[in-house]
Amino acid sequence: MVAPSPNCRQETLPLSAKHVPGIMGSSLCHLILDVRDLSRSLAFYHGLLGFAIDREEDFDGHRLAYLATGPCQLLLVQQPSEDQNPLLDRRGGLVINFRVEDLPSVAERVRSSGVTVLRQLEMALWGERTLLVADPDGYAVLLSEPVGAAHAR
The missing domain is CATH 3.30.720.110 (Signal recognition particle alu RNA binding heterodimer, srp9/1)
Structure with a gap:
């Protein structure tokens, strides 16, 4: 489990006429991408496309980078090892x-x-x-x- 960003926008936008149980709001906080090599991904998203790095951190063996993309953050996550990441090729x-x-x-x-x-x-x-x-x-x-x-x- 990845820790939520303290920079995550916590505003709640109005839902349609029917409330869906379990949905706390309709704003997107993070788009999370599992990556093989965080440095290579930062070279693409930050170096080439120009997204600002909000912060980088290690969390329980995971390397994380939060990138500013407007109201939502792009969160790049490198697992401690590729075999711990069954979603990477899906x-x-x-x-x-x-x-x-x-x-x-x-x-x-x-x-x-x-x-x-x-x-x-x-x-x-x-x-x-x-x-x-x-x-x-x-x-x-x-x-x-x-x-x-x-x-x-």
Whole structure:
């Protein structure tokens, strides 16, 4: 079990008309990614994408890094050993979407760094420029930038 971040936003947003028992609110506090090599993941998320590191810590043999991503934190967790992490190779259909500014510049930095590009820079049907890449552990990361009418949303 990972300790909750003291920086976690504790506000409770209103739920729909029906309350779901057991749900304490509707705000997302952390997106937690299990990683094989925390240093390599920090080079991607902090060094390449520019997310600020809120803090790093060791917790019961786990190496943790909390990254600022707006109202929610991205929590990178390296287990004491890979065999203690049965979820690492079960990414399923997970795609992490980050909005960025000046996606063409970000795309150039990503390409020149050797990151695996899963789908080239393109204009999506919903009015955003997008670039789909793989992080060091193979998680799909969609970088997007609203354009035109989509920007007003």
